[in-house]
Amino acid sequence: MDPRRSLPSVDRVLRCLSGLPHALALDVAREAVEKARHQLGQGVEVSGEAVIEDARRRVGQVSRGLLQPVINATGVLLHTNLGRAPISAAALEAACKVGEGYSNLEFRLEEGARGSRRDHAGPALARACGAESALVVNNNAGAVLLVLAGLARGRQVVVSRGELVEIGGGFRIPDVMAESGARLVEVGTTNRTRARDYAAAVTPETALLLKVHPSNYRMIGFVEQARVDQLASLGAPVVVDAGSGLLDESTPWLSRRPTWLGDELGVRQCLEHGAALVTFSGDKLLGGPQAGVIAGRADLVEQLARHPLARALRPDKMTLAALEATVFAYLDGDAAQIPFWRLATVPLEELVARAGAIAAEVPGTEVVRTEAAAGGGSLPGLTIPSAGVAVGGLAATAPEMVAAAVLRELRGRRVVGRTEGGLAVLDLRSVEERSDRVLVEALASLPGRRD
Numbered sequence: 001m002d003p004r005r006s007l008p009s010v011d012r013v014l015r016c017l018s019g020l021p022h023a024l025a026l027d028v029a030r031e032a033v034e035k036a037r038h039q040l041g042q043g044v045e046v047s048g049e050a051v052i053e054d055a056r057r058r059v060g061q062v063s064r065g066l067l068q069p070v071i072n073a074t075g076v077l078l079h080t081n082l083g084r085a086p087i088s089a090a091a092l093e094a095a096c097k098v099g100e101g102y103s104n105l106e107f108r109l110e111e112g113a114r115g116s117r118r119d120h121a122g123p124a125l126a127r128a129c130g131a132e133s134a135l136v137v138n139n140n141a142g143a144v145l146l147v148l149a150g151l152a153r154g155r156q157v158v159v160s161r162g163e164l165v166e167i168g169g170g171f172r173i174p175d176v177m178a179e180s181g182a183r184l185v186e187v188g189t190t191n192r193t194r195a196r197d198y199a200a201a202v203t204p205e206t207a208l209l210l211k212v213h214p215s216n217y218r219m220i221g222f223v224e225q226a227r228v229d230q231l232a233s234l235g236a237p238v239v240v241d242a243g244s245g246l247l248d249e250s251t252p253w254l255s256r257r258p259t260w261l262g263d264e265l266g267v268r269q270c271l272e273h274g275a276a277l278v279t280f281s282g283d284k285l286l287g288g289p290q291a292g293v294i295a296g297r298a299d300l301v302e303q304l305a306r307h308p309l310a311r312a313l314r315p316d317k318m319t320l321a322a323l324e325a326t327v328f329a330y331l332d333g334d335a336a337q338i339p340f341w342r343l344a345t346v347p348l349e350e351l352v353a354r355a356g357a358i359a360a361e362v363p364g365t366e367v368v369r370t371e372a373a374a375g376g377g378s379l380p381g382l383t384i385p386s387a388g389v390a391v392g393g394l395a396a397t398a399p400e401m402v403a404a405a406v407l408r409e410l411r412g413r414r415v416v417g418r419t420e421g422g423l424a425v426l427d428l429r430s431v432e433e434r435s436d437r438v439l440v441e442a443l444a445s446l447p448g449r450r451d
């Protein structure tokens with residue numbers, strides 16, 4: 001008899017699988033049976049059980065790749081790979097309400113006439129940062145592209161050589177400039193650029209002076225960059241790509257300005273110092289959904305809103321709802337409730353106490369002091385004092401489990417940590433207290449433990 005006849009049917013394998021939509025489970029079952037057939041054809045013995053086991057393993061693999069929540073115990077609060085800012089309950093509720101039914105997205109209820117998407121979130125943002133007007137787009141990379149394409153296509157944009165940066169994910173200022181059709185004019189040197197370098201480069205061909213926040217690195221030593229107020233008088237509009245989206249550097253929504261903010265520029269202050277436009281992300285220090293904001297002079301914002309690219313970059317209704325609710329928290333002086341600010345300002349003693357409670361429950365772990373970071377391309381080089389739990393003792397009970405293996409095991413439980421001093425560490429700065437139980441369970445279930 002053909003040994004292949006003894007293999008379970010695809011249907012039979014399929015009946016043993018759960019957790020995926022039928023069509024995807026069917027693909028998995030077919031792959032597993034196909035592989036077993038192939039192996040039998042080569043004279044390798046395969047049991048029916050092994051085929052089902054293989055299919056289940058494949059389901060696990062597919063499931064783990066699906067978009068799902070994780071616990072961010074890296075201590076990097078705005079971790080781009082982990083979805084940047086968590087969104088506030090109020091913002092989520094607003095997005096849900098607008099998303100589950102119809103809305104007045106582009107409709108004026110009063111007149112029963114067509115309205116504009118721009119009526120949402122933009123005005124609140126403008127109010128919150130002291131701008132004449134604000135336009136919301138899909139993300140800040142889109143905001144920068146729109147500004148350059150809309151205001152400088154075929155003309156010159158002056159940028160300091162110290163600010164020709166790559167933000168990450170391949171977003172490089174010279175490339176975006178080329179893509180927009182604007183012509184880059186480099187001035188100054190890598191470490192020092194003065195206002196007079198810009199002044200010397202301004203011609204009738206100059207469309208904009210662009211300042212780019214060096215969002216993911218910091219230059220120290222013999223360095224100098226021209227300030228916004230020095231550039232504002234040179235004749236061409238000054239655009240600041242602030243990136244991080246700190247609405248106001250005096251953080252009036254917190255009882256005290258955190259020292260780890262360093263000298264981070266606020267959007268409001270850039271505008272006060274004479275920037276014509278400021279662009280920033282919605283999901284960095286603003287603490288909202290993914291979005292890009294262009295705030296500043298009403299005439300320029302209007303011109304950008306009418307550009308064809310604006311249509312291609314327009315934000316979704318749920319984004320606008322969540323963004324507006326996020327900004328309302330700032331307007332209420334209540335932004336301390338926004339998850340980013342709440343997590344970032346939890347007193348260190350609280351984190352130490354929580355780490356102690358976790359470590360007390362899981363033998364072989366210990367409390368460690370750590371340095372967390374805002375991340376997401378903001379506040380480079382500045383750290384937030386933090387505490388966490390290190391999986392040190394485990395190495396002794398299971399020497400084969402080095403830190404990397406511990407972290408891999410934890411990731412299997414959807415907990416993402418980091419290594420520090422050769423140890424696997426779960427940093428509590430980026431963990432909501434309600435998730436501490438999950439950490440305890442994940443740590444307690446690590447293999448190779450002896451209780």
Ligand SMILES: *Cc1c(COP(=O)(O)O)cnc(C)c1O
Pocket residue numbers: 139140141142144167171212213214215241242243244280281282291292376377378
């Ligand atoms: C983060 C950042 C960007 C890109 O913003 P996204 O919202 O991720 O598209 C651009 N410029 C600066 C300075 C940034 O910090």
